[in-house]
Amino acid sequence: MTTERKGKGTIFLRKEFCKGCAYCIETCPTHCLEFSEEFNEKGYHFPVLARPEKCTGCDICGMFCPDFAIFGITWKKMDKLQAQKNEGGKVESRS
Amino acid sequence: MSEKDMKETYEGAGVSPQDQADNPVDRILRQERMPHIWCPGCGIGTTVNCFARALEKLNIDLDNLAVVSGIGCTGRVAGYLKVDSFHTTHGRAIPFATGLKLANPKMKVVVYSGDGDLTAIGGNHLIHAARRNLDITVILVNNFTYGMTGGQYAPTTPFGSIQTTMPYGMYEHQFNIPKLVAAAGAVYVARWTVYQVAHLTRAMTEAIAKKGFSLVEVMSPCPTLYLRRNRLGEGIDEVKRFKEWAVRKDGADVNDVGISRDKPLIIGKFVDIERDEYIDLMNRQLSKKLGDRYTLYGVENGEV
Ligand SMILES: Cc1ncc(C[n+]2csc(CCOP(=O)(O)OP(=O)(O)O)c2C)c(N)n1
Ligand code: SF4
Ligand code: SF4
Ligand code: SF4
Ligand SMILES: [Mg+2]
Secondary structure, X not given: OOOOOOOOEEEEEOHHHOOXXXXXXXXXXXXXXXXXXXXXXXXXXXXXXXXXXXXXOOOHHHHHOOXXXXXXXXXXXXXXXXXXXXXXXXXXXXX | OOHHHHHHOOEEOOEOHHHOOOXXXXXXXXXXXXOOOOXXXXXXXXXXXXXXXXXXXXXXXXXXXXXXXXXXXXXXXXXXXXXXXXXXXOOOHHHHHHHHHHXXXXXXXXXXXXXXXXXXXXXXXXXXXXXXXXXXXXXEEEOOEEOOOOOEEOOOOOOOOOEOOEOOOOOOOOOOHHHHXXXXXXXXXXXXXXXXXHHHHHHHHHHHHOOOOEEEEEEOOOHHHHHHHHOOOOHHHHHHHHHHHEEEOOOXXXXXXXXXXXXOEEEEEEEEOOOOOHHHHHHHHHHHHHHHHOXXXXXXXXXX
C-alpha cells in the first residue's frame, strides 16, 4: 500500500485515542492539520492531514498531543526504518 | 488495550501498520492502561511526551530509572509509565524517593507529581530534600489547583482565581516555588510551560543528568477545574496564552519569578549551581570519623 508522497513527512494517528483538544492542530508550524468531519467512537473530531504537501514530519504534533494519539515522521526516516527492516536487522528507535 | 491492539490502531498515510515507526512515548507507556484518565485538553500528557523524549535523549537504561508519584491527576503519571514506578500516598512521594535513592544510590530517581501534592501536604518533604541536596529530580506539574479532588485552591492558585474553596477569589499569598526550593538548597531549578515542548524536554534532560536536587516546574492547563471556572476557556486557550504570557529570563533572580495572572510569567533556567550532594557528604564525614572502619557507600571507583 503506497500513496503519493506529497510533503517531506507524514503523520500517524490512533483516532480512538483522540479527545479532540486541538493541541496538534493549533501548534503544527505549517498548519497542515484540520479537524475531521467524522466523529470517533467517543464522539470527538480528530485531526486529519488536510494539507499533506505541507507536512514536514517534524513531530511537533506528537510532542504536544496529551493523549499519545498522533505523531509525525519524515519519509526519509520511514525509508531508513524500512531498509533496516528489509535487512532483517533490529529496528532502532525512531528518533 | 493490549500493546498489539494499540499499535495496530495507528493509521498513517498509505503505510500499513506493520511498517510503521514507533511513537517514542509508546516505549515508556504501559500500553495496557491506555487510554489514560486525563480530561480532554489537560496538559499532563504533554509533559509525559517531553519526559519520554528526555529519556530517549539521555539514553538512560530504563531498568535503572524509578519514577515516584504522589496522589492527584499528575500523580497518575507513575502508574502509566513502563519503568519501576510507584504511586505513593498523598504528599509522600519525596520521602519514598529518598528511601529508594538511599537504598539504591545507582538508581536515577524522578519524582513526578502535582503542585498540591508537592507543595501543600508534601511541602515539608520538598524543602528538606532540597536542603539535603539529595540526588533526585522533581518534575512538578503546576496547574494552579487540586485537580483530582474537584478544584480546591492550592498554595499556587493565583490571586483572584475562583476555586471551590475560594468562591470569591483567591486572597492568600502563593508559593513562589523556584524561590522556595532555591532557598532550601536546590542545585537546578527551571520553569517552563507545556507550550515550550523543546525547552521543557531539554530542561528535563538537564535536571535528570544533574547531580543533586533538581526541580522543573511545568505550568500546565487544567481546563476542567481551573480554566473553565475562571472563564479562561479550554486547554488549548491556555497553551496559546502561555505563548504570549511567558517571558524567558534565564538566570532570573528567583525573588522576581512569583506568578500573577496580571504580570508576565517568567520562565527559563533560574538555578544551575554546584553544591555537595547528600551521599557524598555522608561518606566524607563518616570516613573522617571512622577511618578504615567505614566502607564508602554507593560509590564506584573510590570516587566520593
Ligand atoms: C492524606 C490525603 N489527604 C487528601 C487527599 C485528597 N487529595 C487527593 S489528590 C489531592 C490534591 C492533588 O493536587 P495536585 O497535587 O495539585 O494534583 P493535580 O490533581 O492538580 O494534578 C488531594 C487533596 C488524599 N488523597 N490523601
Ligand atoms: S509532523 Fe509537523 S508538519 Fe506534520 S502535521 Fe505534525 S506538526 Fe504538522
Ligand atoms: S493533540 Fe492529540 S488528542 Fe488533541 S486533537 Fe490532536 S490528536 Fe487529538
Ligand atoms: S481535572 Fe484538571 S488536572 Fe485533572 S485530568 Fe482533568 S484537566 Fe487534568
Ligand atoms: Mg495541581
